[in-house]
Amino acid sequence: MKYFKLAAILFALIAIGLAARPANAAGSCWVTPGNSAPVGTTFWISCDGYAPNVYTNVYAVEPDGRASALNIYGFFPSVVKADEHGVATFYFKTEYAGLFSTAVGSYTFVIHALGLGNTVINEHKINIDVQSRPENNSSAWLNATVSGHDVTFYGGGFAPWELANVWVTQPNAANCSGLGIDQLTLSALGAASSSLWSGPETVKADAGGNIAFSMHFNSSACAGEYTVTVRSPSSGTAGEASFTITGNSVTAKGGAYIQVNPSSVPVYNSRFTVWGWGYPSNSIINCWFTRPDGRVLSFINVDAKTNAGGSFAVGATLDDFPPYTSSEPGTWYATCATPNRSYLATTSFTAYALASDP
Numbered sequence: 001m002k003y004f005k006l007a008a009i010l011f012a013l014i015a016i017g018l019a020a021r022p023a024n025a026a027g028s029c030w031v032t033p034g035n036s037a038p039v040g041t042t043f044w045i046s047c048d049g050y051a052p053n054v055y056t057n058v059y060a061v062e063p064d065g066r067a068s069a070l071n072i073y074g075f076f077p078s079v080v081k082a083d084e085h086g087v088a089t090f091y092f093k094t095e096y097a098g099l100f101s102t103a104v105g106s107y108t109f110v111i112h113a114l115g116l117g118n119t120v121i122n123e124h125k126i127n128i129d130v131q132s133r134p135e136n137n138s139s140a141w142l143n144a145t146v147s148g149h150d151v152t153f154y155g156g157g158f159a160p161w162e163l164a165n166v167w168v169t170q171p172n173a174a175n176c177s178g179l180g181i182d183q184l185t186l187s188a189l190g191a192a193s194s195s196l197w198s199g200p201e202t203v204k205a206d207a208g209g210n211i212a213f214s215m216h217f218n219s220s221a222c223a224g225e226y227t228v229t230v231r232s233p234s235s236g237t238a239g240e241a242s243f244t245i246t247g248n249s250v251t252a253k254g255g256a257y258i259q260v261n262p263s264s265v266p267v268y269n270s271r272f273t274v275w276g277w278g279y280p281s282n283s284i285i286n287c288w289f290t291r292p293d294g295r296v297l298s299f300i301n302v303d304a305k306t307n308a309g310g311s312f313a314v315g316a317t318l319d320d321f322p323p324y325t326s327s328e329p330g331t332w333y334a335t336c337a338t339p340n341r342s343y344l345a346t347t348s349f350t351a352y353a354l355a356s357d358p
Helices: 002-020
Strands: 029-032 036-038 042-047 055-061 079-081 088-093 105-114 120-131 141-147 150-156 163-169 188-190 202-204 211-217 224-231 238-245 257-261 264-266 272-277 284-290 302-305 312-316 330-337 344-352
Touching: 029 120, 042 105, 042 120, 055 088, 079 088, 088 105, 141 224, 150 224, 150 238, 163 211, 202 211, 211 224, 257 330, 257 344, 272 284, 272 302, 272 330, 284 312, 302 312
Parallel strands: 036 120, 141 238, 264 344
Antiparallel strands: 029 042, 042 088, 055 079, 055 105, 105 120, 141 150, 150 211, 163 188, 163 202, 163 224, 224 238, 257 272, 272 312, 284 302, 284 330, 330 344
């Protein structure tokens, strides 16, 4: 009898342990029309194995490694309710025609249901490959000349006095994506439709069918290869030119130094300190961060003030809009300078992605 009671207790403990252990990736997922399709496709993703009518969370790991659980463009929902059969279904819309589209690249969607204490009781991961859409833009011609962040375009082959729209295709999404609320970087945008650059929305050919215009790319624009397309909506005549935008060069000045501690931080919920010394005493110091994709965004800049010895310490974070989106992993740069840039120092540090971010 004693051994029977002991066995019963052990059996009960094992049963409780099995019941309390979170389920992981129960069920399966399927995608319509498939896991790979061109820009313009709306993917429908369904995953089963959830409790009926339970709410599941959705976020996307983007081609550049960042995780986004909220986007202002409506490409996918952040919360989905499973149906009475435990199937959670949601869309991934890759384009709003005439407005904007997602960047080309490989996305990983994570769908999970949370239990008590925010434990994950069921999770699925599904890969979606957004491909480029083949187009013939060679009926006209276009050349680009780059001078820093300014680009001059000259083209021909259009009809006399023909109007043509100007579109910008950004660098590969592995280097620069962004569904999150933190950046307005998508695959194709009009030349006058983004805060990242400025240029004409429409250009008009002269009597000989030639066009000429210029664009300026801000420091917040990604570094990498761009393609500008000029297309006539009436005749379909089009030309395109590819060119490279590089990041701004930074030169240390004044014998100042900075250090980031710790030198390796998570991309989500990061906290670190920027230390500086060798600056003028009791001076305002501006610090900014350059991302792995070459972008400099002002809203995560920080300011500090040196003490009598010319040193400072200021706290910072890479989070964009926690808990909705994180920054991209890779090598980052911190730069701190006096307002007149007579004292300037820069240093690198690493941001790493987490297994389940955010």
